[in-house]
Amino acid sequence: MPTPKRLSASLEDYLETIYHIIAEKQVARAKEIASALKVSRSSVTEAFRSLAQKGLINYAPYEVITLTPAGQVMAKDVILRHKVLKDFFIKVLAVGEKVAEEGACKIEHAAPTEIIDRLTQFVSFIEQCPRGGTDLIAGFSKYCQTGKTDKRCKECITHCLEK
Amino acid sequence: MPTPKRLSASLEDYLETIYHIIAEKQVARAKEIASALKVSRSSVTEAFRSLAQKGLINYAPYEVITLTPAGQVMAKDVILRHKVLKDFFIKVLAVGEKVAEEGACKIEHAAPTEIIDRLTQFVSFIEQCPRGGTDLIAGFSKYCQTGKTDKRCKECITHCLEK
DNA sequence: TAATACTGTTAGCCCAACCTAAGAATATTC
DNA sequence: GAATATTCTTAGGTTGGGCTAACAGTATTA
Structure with a gap:
């Protein structure tokens, strides 16, 4: 069962972007995600909270974020x-x-x-x-x-x- | 230029449903639209206001609604x-x-x-x-x-x- | 025509996703 | 290591779309 329930379009976009940025630059910064998705940095922070709460990313304020295994599966699926x-x-x-x-x-x-x-x-x-x-x-x-x-x-x- | 800018997914759904119900039963009632889209009647009222304000339906409280010419074009496009x-x-x-x-x-x-x-x-x-x-x-x-x-x-x- | 039932509207609330502006943490550079 | 710059977060606001509950019109029917 590779694909469980889907995220919102918006969160899928964040996940996808995070995956790509990590793949490219090792680490994903809010600033970069914001500019990739053309949203404000504060929107990115909120998205982080939401994704973290769903167990898809590892996130703590001011720290580098990474994808959890579940997050990787999800991101790959979107991609x-x-x-x-x-x-x-x-x-x-x-x-x-x-x-x-x-x-x-x-x-x-x-x-x-x-x-x-x-x-x-x-x-x-x-x-x-x-x-x-x-x-x-x-x-x-x-x-x-x-x-x-x-x-x-x-x-x-x-x-x-x-x- | 048949297709101008798109509506939200939600409003497109309303328009589509209105079109189909009118085609089938001459006249569209909020109740029926609500049950077709599985939303509450009050949500339908709100959608009516929004569509009316965009010039896509003719709407006045408690009256039968119809599609304007622009609304028909739009509905047909979605369909x-x-x-x-x-x-x-x-x-x-x-x-x-x-x-x-x-x-x-x-x-x-x-x-x-x-x-x-x-x-x-x-x-x-x-x-x-x-x-x-x-x-x-x-x-x-x-x-x-x-x-x-x-x-x-x-x-x-x-x-x-x-x- | 008056009582009842049905349908539509209003009021007030929730949530997701966005925003700006201001403040806090981290990094950089002198 | 202190001052400055950068980045991230928080606070508070907006919008769209949905909800329930209560109220207002419209219809039906006794």
Whole structure:
């Protein structure tokens, strides 16, 4: 049972940010979290209290904060959801990096686990299946522009058989 | 420019519900909205005030409420987002009706317009393209269970060419 | 039409998440 | 090591969304 009950979107964002900052700079400071999330330092303090009280971070006033094991699990879960969504947006829907990132940031908090799981499978399926793969995605991009598939698709299939 | 700035998730839910109830029963009562959204009647009153103040519903105490033209546009937009997501979940990811519905309910408020648009195109693409279609989805379902594609996919391609 | 039942509104409260301003702790530098 | 700068916390306020309980309209029906 990897994923118990979810936090609020806001707390998930804090956790995610804390994880990333620790990964990058060893230690997370309130100041940096505040600027990453574009909130005030006092909001960060409050979030710390809340996360500490939920057993997700180790926190004492004026001290360096760290993630508890539970906090790490939780943070990784959020980050995974983010990654799966972003991957799907970029690899399958072929949207731009920026929109993919923004979309993932928002949807990660709302998407049920079942859907994230399916999406994971779908992306790897589409990449592996000879009928999926780059061509399918390229075909999709064309389709987005022209609204049509017909001609291209015949080419696609013969092209597929050559593999 | 169909979609201006978004409402809060909560207000979008109210608008969506109001639209559906009016469509079904001609007129929306606070009581019914309350039970549909599982909130108290007083919360509905507050939401009415808020929506009215934003020019999305016509509201006067103790009177029947209706959607303004702007409210209709907004409601339809939310409902479209919901539908697109649910369709994708069911038709492409092949998740169950219930999870699809719940997922759509949550994600509809968070998903950027660009992603909704792409998803719309993707679903119709996958349904139209001979390399996509039912077989691809069926292949995906199998893949979900077995984790493999290989053998099945070869069959798929020849099957495709017969069309 | 008067009594009752139902529905909607108001008042007053809670909580999460944000804010600013001011004060406390820690770090830095002279 | 004292003064200054930086960072963190506290205090107190706001907003949005929810609640219950009490009250006010509207409807029903005897």
